[in-house]
Amino acid sequence: MSLATQRLDSFLAKHCGISKRNVRLMLAQKRVLVDGQLAANIEQQVNKFSLIALDEEVIQNNPAYYVMLHKPVGGVCATKDDKHSTVIDLLPYDFKEQLHIVGRLDLNTSGLVLLTNDSRWSEAITQPSQKIEKTYQVTLQNPIDESYIKAFAEGMYFGYENVTTLPAKLRILDTHVAEVKLREGKYHQIKRMFGRFRNPVIALHRSQIGDLVLNTELSSGQSRLLTDSEVCLFTK
Numbered sequence: 001m002s003l004a005t006q007r008l009d010s011f012l013a014k015h016c017g018i019s020k021r022n023v024r025l026m027l028a029q030k031r032v033l034v035d036g037q038l039a040a041n042i043e044q045q046v047n048k049f050s051l052i053a054l055d056e057e058v059i060q061n062n063p064a065y066y067v068m069l070h071k072p073v074g075g076v077c078a079t080k081d082d083k084h085s086t087v088i089d090l091l092p093y094d095f096k097e098q099l100h101i102v103g104r105l106d107l108n109t110s111g112l113v114l115l116t117n118d119s120r121w122s123e124a125i126t127q128p129s130q131k132i133e134k135t136y137q138v139t140l141q142n143p144i145d146e147s148y149i150k151a152f153a154e155g156m157y158f159g160y161e162n163v164t165t166l167p168a169k170l171r172i173l174d175t176h177v178a179e180v181k182l183r184e185g186k187y188h189q190i191k192r193m194f195g196r197f198r199n200p201v202i203a204l205h206r207s208q209i210g211d212l213v214l215n216t217e218l219s220s221g222q223s224r225l226l227t228d229s230e231v232c233l234f235t236k
């Protein structure tokens with residue numbers, strides 16, 4: 001679902017019901033602003049988030065929204081669910097129905113979930129080729145030891161998908177607690193990796209996606225809008 005772009009002259013011709021020749025004239029007369037800048041090039045690419053004004057009147061204004069949520073255990077990463085409250089239900093924003101989820105967490109996993117209406121931004125985070133690192137804190141039923149570090153770093157073969165997991169970093173934080181950093185997101189990946197040691201995961205929490213850290217002051221179920229600099233962490 002990539003963000004569709006079109007030429008400025010196509011957008012204006014369609015929007016105003018005029019010929020592209022007349023659009024050229026409008027630009028020459030300095031009547032069009034795109035994102036606050038005077039438009040001079042008919043070939044300029046615009047998308048649904050471009051702020052476009054003609055003769056000082058806004059003719060397109062669709063803001064992009066970027067949200068960080070502290071997902072609670074028991075919240076489902078879906079837009080609709082009959083049994084559980086969804087991450088969308090938890091949001092207080094009137095634009096929440098426009099949002100989609102950027103990388104899901106399991107029902108019993110807590111932590112950082114991102115939501116947006118900007119599909120180009122979400123793709124920059126979720127596309128496997130991007131290999132964005134996600135950081136998790138994992139609490140286990142049984143003690144862990146150094147052998148886990150090597151096994152996670154070497155990767156594990158998942159027969160169902162016929163793939164070997166990418167090297168993952170595991171740091172032992174306590175006898176039963178580890179930090180794990182993954183650059184991919186296979187189905188139940190962390191639980192399955194600890195499953196190889198027959199060591200059930202008791203609690204799983206995502207604290208970070210790339211360089212974006214879940215605010216510790218954001219309690220379970222709370223959310224906030226990202227700052228511009230946080231949004232830019234995932235745009236090149």
Ligand code: URA
Nearest residue numbers: 106109188189190191
């Ligand atoms: N690994 C899991 O097993 N579950 C998650 O929610 C995320 C990673």
